[in-house]
Amino acid sequence: MGSKNKIILQIWNYLKDYEFDIFYDAFAGSNVVGYFMKTQGKKVITNDFMHISFLGSKAIIENSDIKLDYEDIQFILNHENDANFIATEFKGLYFSDEDNQFIDKIRFNIDLLTDPFKHAIALSALIRACMKKRPRGVFTFIGQRYDDGRSDIKKSLPQHFLENVEIFNNAVFDNSTRCSAYNALTQEIKVEADLVYFDPPYFTLNSDNDYVRRYHFVEGLARNWEGLEIQNHTITRKFKSYESPFSRKDLAYAAFETLIKDNQEKIIAISYSSNSLPTKNEMVEILMKYKSKVEVKEIDHLYSFGNQNHKAGNGFNRVKEYLFIGS
Ligand SMILES: C[S@@+](CC[C@H](N)C(=O)[O-])C[C@H]1O[C@@H](n2cnc3c(N)ncnc32)[C@H](O)[C@@H]1O
Numbered sequence: 001m002g003s004k005n006k007i008i009l010q011i012w013n014y015l016k017d018y019e020f021d022i023f024y025d026a027f028a029g030s031n032v033v034g035y036f037m038k039t040q041g042k043k044v045i046t047n048d049f050m051h052i053s054f055l056g057s058k059a060i061i062e063n064s065d066i067k068l069d070y071e072d073i074q075f076i077l078n079h080e081n082d083a084n085f086i087a088t089e090f091k092g093l094y095f096s097d098e099d100n101q102f103i104d105k106i107r108f109n110i111d112l113l114t115d116p117f118k119h120a121i122a123l124s125a126l127i128r129a130c131m132k133k134r135p136r137g138v139f140t141f142i143g144q145r146y147d148d149g150r151s152d153i154k155k156s157l158p159q160h161f162l163e164n165v166e167i168f169n170n171a172v173f174d175n176s177t178r179c180s181a182y183n184a185l186t187q188e189i190k191v192e193a194d195l196v197y198f199d200p201p202y203f204t205l206n207s208d209n210d211y212v213r214r215y216h217f218v219e220g221l222a223r224n225w226e227g228l229e230i231q232n233h234t235i236t237r238k239f240k241s242y243e244s245p246f247s248r249k250d251l252a253y254a255a256f257e258t259l260i261k262d263n264q265e266k267i268i269a270i271s272y273s274s275n276s277l278p279t280k281n282e283m284v285e286i287l288m289k290y291k292s293k294v295e296v297k298e299i300d301h302l303y304s305f306g307n308q309n310h311k312a313g314n315g316f317n318r319v320k321e322y323l324f325i326g327s
Helices: 005-015 032-039 051-062 070-078 085-089 097-110 116-133 157-171 211-223 249-262 280-290
Strands: 022-025 043-047 180-182 195-198 267-273 294-300 320-326
Touching: 005 032, 005 267, 005 294, 005 320, 022 032, 032 043, 032 051, 043 051, 051 116, 051 157, 051 180, 051 211, 070 097, 070 116, 070 157, 085 097, 097 116, 097 157, 116 157, 116 211, 249 280, 267 280, 280 294, 280 320
Parallel strands: 022 043, 022 195, 043 180, 195 267
Antiparallel strands: 267 320, 294 320
């Protein structure tokens, strides 16, 4: 949700003429923006409070040369163990019994990999396999209600896993800088960079922007549910969402102002949309307090909301995507 995949070239087009060597992607999500900047030779630092994002970043942004080899893959697939957490806790919810056993087995074996980058690649591949196999790629409902027969749902989970190992392996490269990944609350860490990019959840009054609610199963899988309390009264068996000021109207304005103030020495780029709060004018006003020049670029983008009330074609999701640049 909210990936900049389709508009990364437009974002790059607006940023490429600024002088920067170190790029901080402070809400990295799917990592497409940070990864793209790595391909442009930038030293990239990423952060996201979700572990699934952090792992992806570790696997293909921070990592410059380690891949999973044939023996690692054989070990992950074949080493016998009797893990059964998912088969028990999530029985009948998202995947078949057979798939749950596969996830249990693979997940257990991945933790036996001692190299942190191999661990991140394998776990990212398992996470992506689970998302691909799931109707709509989310865990907000149980069962197969939205199975539209697409090939990704028909494909077996082991097949997805292997394909994703290959995808992640192939994405590993060295751009001659030392990139790094953090897994923290953006408002709580300080990162040295020339250009900071803020792409937080977009706050709107009528759709929710809760990433944890959509991806709780894979986020739990990433963390082995350690420190997470599954809410037994929920049919999805989700855990309590992480708190983010960007998901609350009463906190979002101050959160933006603090981020901008704390990073006023750097070039600041912010992605936001026309139906969100703060509004375009409010955002410009906040930026103008700390930066001498503020530009607003508009990118026409048919936005994909997680909320299914916003179906393509009904006009609701024809929002404008803004890129604010303070320099
Ligand atoms: C709009 S998405 C980022 C999308 C990303 N640019 C991409 O292209 O995929 C927002 C991200 O911010 C993360 N997030 C929300 N609040 C956060 C916070 N307070 N600290 C760190 N990460 C946060 C979410 O987990 C989510 O991945």
